[in-house]
Amino acid sequence: MTAITAFGPDFPFAYDDWLRHPAGLGRLPADIAGTRVAIIGAGAAGIIAGFELMKLGLRPILYESARFGGRLRSELFEGSDGIVAELGGMRFPASSRGFFHYLDMVGARARPFPNPLSRAAGSTVIDLEGETLFARSLYDLPPLYREIAAAYDRALADQAAFPELQAAIRARDTARIKTLWNPLVAAWDERTFYDFIAGSEAFGALDFRHREVFGQVGFGTGGWDSDFPNSMLEILRVNLLGLDDDQHFVEGGVEQVLHRLWRACPPCAHWPEGTSLAALNGGATRSRAVALARDGAGRITVTDQWGNAEGYDAVLVTCHSHLLTTAIDTDERLFDQKVWMALDRTRYMQAAKTFVMTDRPFWNDIDPATGRPVMSMTLTDRLTRGTYFFDNGDDRPGVICLSYSWMTDALKVLPLSAEKRVDLALKALGQIYPGVDIAAHIRGNPICVSWEADENFLGAFKGALPGHYRYNHRVYGHFMQDRMPAHQRGLFLAGDGISWTPAWVEGAVQTALNAVWGIMTHLGGASAPGNPGPGDLYPELGPVALPDPASHSSHP
Incomplete structure (x- = not known):
C-alpha cells in the first residue's frame, strides 16, 4: 500500500x-x-x-x-552530554515528507516515538478514576476500549468518507480529494469535534462512559478532550494525513x-x-x-x-x-x-510540559512480583495526563516527561515553579506506581515550559x-x-x-x-x-x- x-x-x-x-x-x-x-x-x-x-x-x-x-526547542539538561528535553515539537509523523526532506539532508537521525500502545513505548498504563490497566496493545485492554476504537473508525467512515478520502490522498488523486473534501468543509467548519463524536450513530449506540474514556485516552498520541471544542476540520486533517501515526523523535x-x-x-x-x-x-x-x-x-x-x-x-x-x-x-x-x-481571531491553545533527567532508564527494571516494567508510558485523568519515557541507553541518563498537558490542565500549573510542578507530578504518579521511588533517580534540575506564558508565543499552537x-x-x-x-x-x-x-x-x-x-x-x-x-x-x-x-x- x-x-x-x-x-x-x-x-x-x-x-x-x-x-x-x-x-x-x-x-x-x-x-x-x-x-x-x-x-x-x-x-x-x-x-x-x-x-x-x-x-x-x-x-x-x-x-x-x-x-x-522557535517551537522546535531542545533544552539541554545542565551538565549533561547531549541529554535534552523537547519543550516544543517532539514527535514527527512519517507522513511529514517536507520536514523529513530537510532532516535527512542535514544527517539528523530519528527513531520511533514512545506513544501509548506503540512498540517504541513497550508497554502502556492507563489510569482512569482510580482503576489502573496495563497493556502492550489494544487487545490487552477491556472490550470497552476496542468498542471505542471501532466506534471512532465507523464515525469517520459514516460522516467523513474517511476510507475513500485517505485512499485518494495515498494515490495523490487531486480531483478525487477535492470532490470528497470540499463538501466536508462546508459541513463541518462550524461544528465541533465533540459534536462529531456525540452526534454519530456509532457513538450514539454507546453510553456516555465511552465518550468520556475516548476524551481521556483518545487515539494515537492519547487523550483528545482538550480538542473537543475545536472545529472538526482540524481533527479530520490530523487523521487523514497520518499526523497522529508512525511518529518519530529526533535523536x-x-x-x-x-x-x-x-x-x-x-x-x-x-x-x-x-x-x-x-x-x-x-x-x-x-x-x-x-x-x-x-x-x-x-x-x-x-x-x-x-x-x-x-x-x-x-x-x-x-x-x-x-x-x-x-x-x-x-x-x-x-x-x-x-x-x-x-x-487577530487566530486562537491558540495552552500547553505545559515538565521534564526531569534520571540516572538511568530505571523504568525498564522488571518488578519481580508482576514480571512487568516498574513503569510504563502512562495516560491518566490525574494532573500529569501524559507521561513519556526516553531511553538513551543503559549507560546514559534517561529522560521522563512527567507531564504533558493542554488547555485547562496546563493552566492548573501555569503559576507554579518547576519544583512545585515536579512535586505534584510525583504525587500523582505515586498513586499509580506506589512502590516506585522516582525521586531517587532524578538528577539535576527539572525543565518546564508553559507556552502561553512566553511573550513571543502566547500559546503552543493554533486550535x-x-x-x-x-x-x-x-x-x-x-x-x-x-x-x-x-x-x-x-x-x-x-x-x-x-x-x-x-x-x-x-x-x-x-x-x-x-x-x-x-x-x-x-x-x-x-x-x-x-x-x-x-x-x-x-x-x-x-x-x-x-x-x-x-x-x-x-x-x-
Whole structure:
C-alpha cells in the first residue's frame, strides 16, 4: 500500500516532489541576485524559507526576538552530554515528507516515538478514576476500549468518507480529494469535534462512559478532550494525513535540524561555494523586530529593538500572528482589514510540559512480583495526563516527561515553579506506581515550559474554533498576491499557525515553501520549467472558498 503523506486535503500540492525535482524551485532575474529580503522569526518556517531563498540567490536577513529555533526547542539538561528535553515539537509523523526532506539532508537521525500502545513505548498504563490497566496493545485492554476504537473508525467512515478520502490522498488523486473534501468543509467548519463524536450513530449506540474514556485516552498520541471544542476540520486533517501515526523523535534534539540548516552550504545561484545562512547574516540573527512600515520608495522597512531600520523589497513574517498587534508596530495598511481580522481571531491553545533527567532508564527494571516494567508510558485523568519515557541507553541518563498537558490542565500549573510542578507530578504518579521511588533517580534540575506564558508565543499552537475556516483561508492564501493592491504586496506570512495543520512542523514547512514561491515571483522570478510551484497550481487546486458576503482583495 502506498504510504500516507501530508498531501492536502485543502491544497493537494506535492511539496516533496517540488523539493526533489532536479531543476530546482525556480529562477530569478540576474539583476535581482543578492537582493536582501527580511525574515522575522528563526523557527522552522523562517530557517527553511531562508535556506531556499538563499539557494535562489537572494540574501535572507533573519530577525529573532529571543531564541533560535522557535517551537522546535531542545533544552539541554545542565551538565549533561547531549541529554535534552523537547519543550516544543517532539514527535514527527512519517507522513511529514517536507520536514523529513530537510532532516535527512542535514544527517539528523530519528527513531520511533514512545506513544501509548506503540512498540517504541513497550508497554502502556492507563489510569482512569482510580482503576489502573496495563497493556502492550489494544487487545490487552477491556472490550470497552476496542468498542471505542471501532466506534471512532465507523464515525469517520459514516460522516467523513474517511476510507475513500485517505485512499485518494495515498494515490495523490487531486480531483478525487477535492470532490470528497470540499463538501466536508462546508459541513463541518462550524461544528465541533465533540459534536462529531456525540452526534454519530456509532457513538450514539454507546453510553456516555465511552465518550468520556475516548476524551481521556483518545487515539494515537492519547487523550483528545482538550480538542473537543475545536472545529472538526482540524481533527479530520490530523487523521487523514497520518499526523497522529508512525511518529518519530529526533535523536539529540530536533532543534539541531535548524542549526545545521543555518550552517549548511548548499549549491546556490549567485553565491560562491561555501555560502551559508550563517555567513550571509554575519554569524548571528538580527535582534527583535519592533516595527513594520512602507517607506516612500515603496519598500517595507523593518526596525529592530535598537532602532536600526532597513528597507526590503520583500519581508516574510513567521512569528505568532498576534505579535503583529501586540509587539510589532505594524502599519495597518500593509494588510487588508479582512486579513487583520483573521490574524487577530487566530486562537491558540495552552500547553505545559515538565521534564526531569534520571540516572538511568530505571523504568525498564522488571518488578519481580508482576514480571512487568516498574513503569510504563502512562495516560491518566490525574494532573500529569501524559507521561513519556526516553531511553538513551543503559549507560546514559534517561529522560521522563512527567507531564504533558493542554488547555485547562496546563493552566492548573501555569503559576507554579518547576519544583512545585515536579512535586505534584510525583504525587500523582505515586498513586499509580506506589512502590516506585522516582525521586531517587532524578538528577539535576527539572525543565518546564508553559507556552502561553512566553511573550513571543502566547500559546503552543493554533486550535481553530468552529467558523474559523474563512480566517484560515485568508492567511493561508496570502502568498498569492497578484490581485492585491500594490501597498499590500511584498509582505508574506508563514508558520504552522498560518497552515491548515497547526501543531505539526509540516505546516510550517509547507507555508514556508509557499512564501518562497511568493517572494520569488514578487521579485520577478518564476518556477523552474517542468516543476510548477505551489502558486502555479493554486488557482486549480487551492482551498474551496466558503461564501463570504464581503469582498476580499487579497484572497484569490
